[in-house]
Amino acid sequence: MNIKDNLPKYVVLAFFVGAIGLWFAQSNNPRAVAGIPVAVKLPQLSAQAEAGKKAFASNCAQCHGANGAGTDKGPPLIHDIYNPGHHADEAFFMAAKFGVRQHHWRFGDMPPLPQASQDDIAKIVRYIRELQVANGITYRQHRM
Numbered sequence: 165m166n167i168k169d170n171l172p173k174y175v176v177l178a179f180f181v182g183a184i185g186l187w188f189a190q191s192n193n194p195r196a197v198a199g200i201p202v203a204v205k206l207p208q209l210s211a212q213a214e215a216g217k218k219a220f221a222s223n224c225a226q227c228h229g230a231n232g233a234g235t236d237k238g239p240p241l242i243h244d245i246y247n248p249g250h251h252a253d254e255a256f257f258m259a260a261k262f263g264v265r266q267h268h269w270r271f272g273d274m275p276p277l278p279q280a281s282q283d284d285i286a287k288i289v290r291y292i293r294e295l296q297v298a299n300g301i302t303y304r305q306h307r308m
């Protein structure tokens with residue numbers, strides 16, 4: 165036996181080691197979330213949602229992306245996970261007040277945002293909900 169006889173085996177082995185390595189690298193890489201940013205359709209917004217859009221742009225978009233489409237620092241909020249049956253409006257107020265521990269994604273924790281007022285969040289919720297509806301995301305009862 166010499167290395168030449170075993171060459172095909174090494175090639176196959178190298179392939180699998182590479183594939184596993186790649187899978188591992190991807191699964192540990194919070195920057196590589198497939199499909200983010202998501203495509204977001206922009207509806208005609210109510211006046212309150214328009215105000216929310218501005219508050220969102222200055223407080224949230226750096227992580228959650230323009231129109232809540234997501235970035236490499238935070239998840240899209242125009243996503244079925246955030247439908248009102250799974251994350252009620254209260255979740256937005258809680259998130260801004262206390263921050264969020266990483267649990268649904270791999271972007272890390274969301275810090276508390278004390279600079280965002282209750283009024284800002286109320287408008288932001290309206291904005292996100294209107295975007296969600298325009299993108300087919302509506303109330304679905306959450307099943308554990």
Ligand code: HEC
Pocket residue numbers: 220223224225226227228237238239251255256259260264265266267268269270271272273274275277280288
């Ligand atoms: C520094 C980055 C960052 C900023 C700024 C930020 N978020 Fe987040 N947010 C995150 C990350 C990351 C998560 C996902 C945590 C997880 O589930 O793994 C998240 C999750 C959330 C959730 C889901 C909470 C839950 O209960 O699961 C809501 C709602 C939310 N953000 C709203 C907002 C709003 C509103 C703003 C602006 C006022 C904002 N975020 C600003 C990073 C950010």
